Amino acid sequence: MHNPKGSITKNFNRTHEYALFLTRDGLSSVARTLEKNDTPRKMRRWGENSRRIDRRLSFYPIYVTNGQVVDIGTVPDEDFHPSGKNVHLPDGRTEVWPIDQDGVERRWNFGLDSIRQNLDRIAALKVGDDWDLFVTHEQTVPKTVWSGGEFDAGNYGNSLLIDMLGEKRFDFPKSINLVKKCISLATKAEEEDVVLDYFGGSGTTAHAVIELRREALAAGSSPKLGFILVEQGEYFETVTKPRTIKAVYAAQWKDGKPITPETGISYCLKVIKLESYEDTLNNLQLGRTTAQGDLLNTLPQQAKDDYLLNYLLDVESRDSLLSVEDFKKPFDYTLNVALDSAGAFEPRKIDLVETFNYLIGLRVKHIDMQPARGFVTVTGTLPSGENCLVLWRDCEALDYEGVAKLCDKLAINPADNEFDVVYINGDHNIPTVLTQTAEEGGATRVLKLRQIEPEFLERMFSVEDI
Structure with a gap:
């Protein structure tokens, strides 16, 4: 570096x-x-900080003879302007300048301070009637010291x-x-690589x-x-x-x-914003009577501390946590979210749908967001490889009859082999087993129908392996 x-x-x-x-x-x-990256990038820089005036030392001629880069020129005076992108010289060489198709004077990706270290990577290709320069990747291994001005x-x-x-x-x-080079060395353009910066x-x-x-x-x-x-x-x-x-x-x-x-x-x-420590404190509500509070104040400090750690946070604040009742209207759930370090907060809606996707490790394929109509559906693949459907509903907007009609509309039934697992919130009367008639083959199919609430709460608050 x-x-x-x-x-x-x-x-x-x-x-x-x-x-x-x-x-x-x-x-x-x-x-x-x-070596395998056969998609060279243009030697001429474009986009941000790409003009000649942005880096004067990166504006100079590169000489090409018979399609081969043979030499590097020097940086001209600021008042000198080449006649074009390619300038043909009497000795058979061609001066190639970093000038784009609109005649804008830009700059090379390498300055004079680093171009000769990378000269073996520069390739000349004919683009139309002009020579253009590209940076290839036909090196063996990257060098251990990167000292270029870029x-x-x-x-x-x-x-x-x-x-x-x-x-x-x-x-x-x-x-x-610097970061672009690190990423280029560690990824392949043709693959679905993801760069994580923690x-x-x-x-x-x-x-x-x-x-x-x-x-x-x-x-x-x-x-x-x-x-x-x-x-x-x-x-x-x-x-x-x-x-x-x-x-x-x-x-x-x-x-x-x-x-x-x-x-x-x-x-x-x-x-995606995660619940913070301050957010958790803002949402704690203690279920304690006045008599219990008075009794607590008579205890020694050590006893108060033991009570706080072993009882208060586990029992008195239990009603503050996400509960089964909150899933009856999952699109309206809110938390008091901290606004700054001074303690200010405001209630904000929490995306239970997105949270559940992460909790079960669902690789999402499609989301149909229709909370105004009382439902959201998510389809995808579980880590086990099973095809999964997650059906969220506002239980007040879609009661037993409403959810049954919705399932009919969405073709959710045991006879449908599209999904291996289906999650749904709230009480319902969706059948999970269907036995076909003899004419239909006489087979029995079982739909893995699971409740969202216990799965969500177990994964959310489980402390195993922590």
Whole structure:
């Protein structure tokens, strides 16, 4: 890693960091990832910070002869402007400049400080009548020291983030190029890889994945790379989330405004918030009489502490926990959610449907959200491989007769082999066993019909293996 400005310690100015790569098959698997990736990316940068003025040292000619890169030129004066993307010289060489199809002077992915270290990766291909340059991945293994200017966290971390947000809101964000390279080494574009960053910070990982998807789309491929960020800092709402959304909307920003909105891509983002310790305290309600309170105050402090840990939280606050009654109207369930560290909170609706999907490990295929009509259906696959349907209903809107009609409409019955397991909340009279007549084959089929409530509460509050 490379940090040009460094970090002052007692005796040294530390200008490096470390990245540790762990793979199933050792480092050779990383090398194979590079060798098998036959989708080169353009050497000319585009999108965010892609113009000549954004990095002057990355604007220079690369010389091509008979389709081979033969030499590198020098950075010209700022008032010099090439006559075009390709300039044919009398000696048979062709000067290739990072100029796009609209004549905009952009820059190469490598500056002069790192291009020669990567020269063997540059390939020249004819695109129409012009030579274009691409970065290939036909190396053996990645080098252990990355010292190129593109890894500078000042230019490609701090300055980039300020351009996106319009002001400084986060200290020491990583270089997006550094994270992109780490991800590229550890993933395969054609597979459905997911990058997990358990300390999301400013959102550089999300931004890097989005940029890699944008580059893949520009190259004509169908990227499948995704990401999951985990973050508990208060800056999630002011830095991490807005940066991720802006990265999708446009590749290049200045003063918090998009410069290239035409580079926006289609993307689906989901934000999931977990109940916090403060949220739990805000929702505790103690069932204690005045006489019990007076008696408790007469006890020694040690006895009070023992009572608090061994009885109060387990018994007196039990009614505060999610109960079977709450499942009768599952779309209206709320918790008092903390707004800040000062103790302020407000009631907010809780997504029991989504929570249950995670509790049972359901790989969701389809969701039909119709809470206004009193129901939500979720279909997917359980970890066991069984096909599953989860039917949520407002028990007041859909009583015995209503849920029976809904099941008829949704074709939920024991004779239907589409689902191995069906979950449903509330009381119902749906048959779980059907015996066919002799004319129909005489077979007996059983539907694995399960109640949501006991499954939910058991998985939610079980303390086994914790």
